[in-house]
Amino acid sequence: MPVxxxxxxxxxxxxPSSIVAALxxxxxxxxxxxxxxGPPGCSFKHARLLEEDGMRVVTTSLDExxxxxxxxxxxxxxxxxVIERFNPRRIGIVGTCASMIxxxxxxxxxTQVQPDVPVIEVDVHAGYRDNTKGVxxxxxxxxxxxxxxxxxxxxxxxxxKEATLVEKRHGAASKEYLEPNRGDLKYKVAERLLELxxxxxxxxxxxxxxxETAFMFADINLAVAQVAQKLGYGSNIVNMxxxxxxxxxxxxxxxxxxxxxxxKEKGFEIHHIIGGLDEYPVAGNTAxxxxxxxxxxxxxAVISGVPHALPMNNIKNMxxxxxxxxxxxxxxxxxxxxxxxxxxxxxxxxxxxxxxxVESEFGATLREMVKDA
Amino acid sequence: MPKQIAIxxxxxxxxxxxxxxxxxxxxxxxxxxxxxxxxPKSDSSITLLQGRRIPTIMDLMREGIDIKxxxxxxxxxxxxxxxxxxxxxxxxxxxxxxxxVAISLLKKISRAIEDTDLVIYDVPGDIVCGGFxxxxxxxxxxxxxxxxxxxxxxxxxxxxxxxxxxxLEMTLNGVICNSRGALNEEKIVxxxxxxxxxxxxxxIPKDVLVQTCERDGYSVIEKAPDSQxxxxxxxxxxxxxxxxxxKIPVPLDDSRLRELTRI
Ligand SMILES: Nc1ncnc2c1ncn2[C@@H]1O[C@H](COP(=O)(O)OP(=O)(O)OP(=O)(O)O)[C@@H](O)[C@H]1O
Ligand code: SF4
Ligand SMILES: [Mg+2]
Numbered sequence: 001m002p003v004x005x006x007x008x009x010x011x012x013x014x015x016p017s018s019i020v021a022a023l024x025x026x027x028x029x030x031x032x033x034x035x036x037x038g039p040p041g042c043s044f045k046h047a048r049l050l051e052e053d054g055m056r057v058v059t060t061s062l063d064e065x066x067x068x069x070x071x072x073x074x075x076x077x078x079x080x081x082v083i084e085r086f087n088p089r090r091i092g093i094v095g096t097c098a099s100m101i102x103x104x105x106x107x108x109x110x111t112q113v114q115p116d117v118p119v120i121e122v123d124v125h126a127g128y129r130d131n132t133k134g135v136x137x138x139x140x141x142x143x144x145x146x147x148x149x150x151x152x153x154x155x156x157x158x159x160x161k162e163a164t165l166v167e168k169r170h171g172a173a174s175k176e177y178l179e180p181n182r183g184d185l186k187y188k189v190a191e192r193l194l195e196l197x198x199x200x201x202x203x204x205x206x207x208x209x210x211x212e213t214a215f216m217f218a219d220i221n222l223a224v225a226q227v228a229q230k231l232g233y234g235s236n237i238v239n240m241x242x243x244x245x246x247x248x249x250x251x252x253x254x255x256x257x258x259x260x261x262x263x264k265e266k267g268f269e270i271h272h273i274i275g276g277l278d279e280y281p282v283a284g285n286t287a288x289x290x291x292x293x294x295x296x297x298x299x300x301a302v303i304s305g306v307p308h309a310l311p312m313n314n315i316k317n318m319x320x321x322x323x324x325x326x327x328x329x330x331x332x333x334x335x336x337x338x339x340x341x342x343x344x345x346x347x348x349x350x351x352x353x354x355x356x357x358v359e360s361e362f363g364a365t366l367r368e369m370v371k372d373a
Numbered sequence: 374m375p376k377q378i379a380i381x382x383x384x385x386x387x388x389x390x391x392x393x394x395x396x397x398x399x400x401x402x403x404x405x406x407x408x409x410x411x412x413p414k415s416d417s418s419i420t421l422l423q424g425r426r427i428p429t430i431m432d433l434m435r436e437g438i439d440i441k442x443x444x445x446x447x448x449x450x451x452x453x454x455x456x457x458x459x460x461x462x463x464x465x466x467x468x469x470x471x472x473x474v475a476i477s478l479l480k481k482i483s484r485a486i487e488d489t490d491l492v493i494y495d496v497p498g499d500i501v502c503g504g505f506x507x508x509x510x511x512x513x514x515x516x517x518x519x520x521x522x523x524x525x526x527x528x529x530x531x532x533x534x535x536x537x538x539x540x541l542e543m544t545l546n547g548v549i550c551n552s553r554g555a556l557n558e559e560k561i562v563x564x565x566x567x568x569x570x571x572x573x574x575x576x577i578p579k580d581v582l583v584q585t586c587e588r589d590g591y592s593v594i595e596k597a598p599d600s601q602x603x604x605x606x607x608x609x610x611x612x613x614x615x616x617x618x619x620k621i622p623v624p625l626d627d628s629r630l631r632e633l634t635r636i
């Protein structure tokens with residue numbers, strides 16, 4: 001008997017796109033140029049941002065005529081031009097809804113042009129429920145062209161599965177509709193946090209950020225450590241970060257190293273490494289275990305990055321300060337029991353193309369408030 | 374690797390009848406056969422299933438079923454595996470995308486297209502969009518056949534198909550004449566086949582038996598095994614299963630095509 005899949009509940013708010021997810025994955029794989037095979041405006045904002053990270057994104061600019069007559073010739077032309085203009089060492093070709101619906105075969109253009117550098121083809125469109133699908137598809141293709149190992153592929157796949165679950169449980173996919181929210185006033189939250197520190201309360205300072213967003217989220221943890229130090233309570237703070245630089249794709253390792261070096265230079269002591277930059281869906285579990293063993297009697301916790309990936313088990317009795325970059329993450333976090341939720345608006349764009357920690361608003365607020373202490 | 378064939382030709386020329394009779398004849402010979410209907414009207418396998426209609430891949434997808442091989446592969450006459458891709462209702466959605474989705478699904482879940490000796494893709498007469506060439510483009514078809522009568526319009530369609538095949542760099546492995554009783558028909562189609570760089574594999578006479586068996590839900594191979602036309606299908610089946618090199622066809626220009634139908 002055919003078995004019906006459980007009908008997935010409707011989600012109405014717009015969510016991250018699988019096409020964009022594929023683009024970011026290609027960047028992590030050190031792809032030099034990506035050709036988006038589709039309409040000129042597709043994924044425009046992210047295509048632009050990715051250039052900050054040094055990856056070129058170009059489009060075949062399919063128009064009405066392309067939709068009707070197919071875009072093979074356009075793809076061949078753009079591929080040839082890309083090779084000539086950018087002399088890339090690694091090329092990506094990414095599908096879009098438009099080209100996939102009309103049945104474009106990305107591989108045909110590659111066969112025709114025969115570039116002498118590897119080409120990662122991703123037959124993706126934006127119609128998948130979970131944007132992680134775009135990541136998996138890009139990785140599958142990278143695996144097929146021998147760019148990543150089977151072991152790394154399996155590792156990534158397992159992480160993505162967890163990431164999808166994290167979003168379903170308490171994230172962007174947890175409700176039919178999530179109202180965006182600007183979070184609590186940074187000044188008020190900072191005031192309360194400083195009050196606790198001054199009272200000599202013990203606090204956990206946790207960075208659990210997704211990939212390059214750590215460049216700014218780390219600034220919050222850095223600021224917390226700095227202000228505690230300045231107030232004479234530095235030893236009450238325990239720092240945990242997902243900055244393992246021995247795991248993940250080359251870019252993620254590189255970034256972990258850069259952030260760690262920066263932190264070290266600024267006198268930040270890392271007490272626990274809870275995982276790598278791509279391990280944010282599971283690093284929370286490692287943190288949870290450590291907290292259970294050593295710090296379950298702590299008074300407060302600051303969690304920046306993906307706070308909703310941290311299990312509530314051992315922190316539910318603490319006063320929680322979480323910092324996110326998703327306005328739609330505020331309500332789920334409050335519902336989980338996070339007392340204070342701060343949103344760093346537009347964080348991601350500021351973390352592209354950087355190799356040092358970037359100042360955050362919340363971090364700046366904290367520092368400003370103890371300036372004269 | 375199984376022989377994977379597709380039969381092309383003008384709408385209504387007899388592709389589905391030919392496909393199911395060839396499938397049945399090959400099954401009689403002991404071959405393991407799979408027939409995949411790529412037409413939204415899903416009429417490719419009815420005559421192998423005693424007139425029964427099977428759920429199509431698209432039906433199941435629409436209902437949100439977690440599709441497994443056993444949900445879509447149905448055993449027909451002498452174990453022929455029958456699959457229908459199906460599609461949306463006429464005038465709604467995108468049937469071409471349906472074929473693409475179904476073909477990628479098939480590649481993932483079905484052994485029916487691997488553990489077999491012959492796979493026949495029965496495609497609709499009009500390759501209206503990219504989706505309908507997905508079986509060829511996704512590398513699931515390695516031999517193409519063209520079915521035509523000796524009349525001008527079916528030959529015109531056949532010639533267009535040759536154009537399409539040469540564009541896809543796909544070989545043509547034979548031309549089949551399904552007679553509509555035109556004058557000098559066998560000669561015309563045979564000449565056409567030669568000129569596009571192929572050969573005439575069979576001349577199937579027009580026989581009302583095909584239609585009466587079809588009406589009852591059978592192939593002539595099953596319902597009228599001793600008929601003359603059953604023998605023709607058997608011979609064609611043998612010829613298809615035999616080894617033969619295909620060639621990328623060279624389409625004719627229209628004036629030559631017109632000339633040809635005047636002989
Ligand atoms: N050799 C034949 N003698 C008599 N009738 C035939 C013969 N071949 C096919 N037919 C009849 O012609 C009609 C159309 O055939 P069929 O459905 O196989 O065509 P088709 O090419 O598959 O059409 P479509 O393009 O719509 O899929 C059917 O009723 C069939 O029984
Ligand atoms: S609908 Fe799809 S193809 Fe069109 S712009 Fe949006 S993501 Fe791109
Ligand atoms: Mg048919």
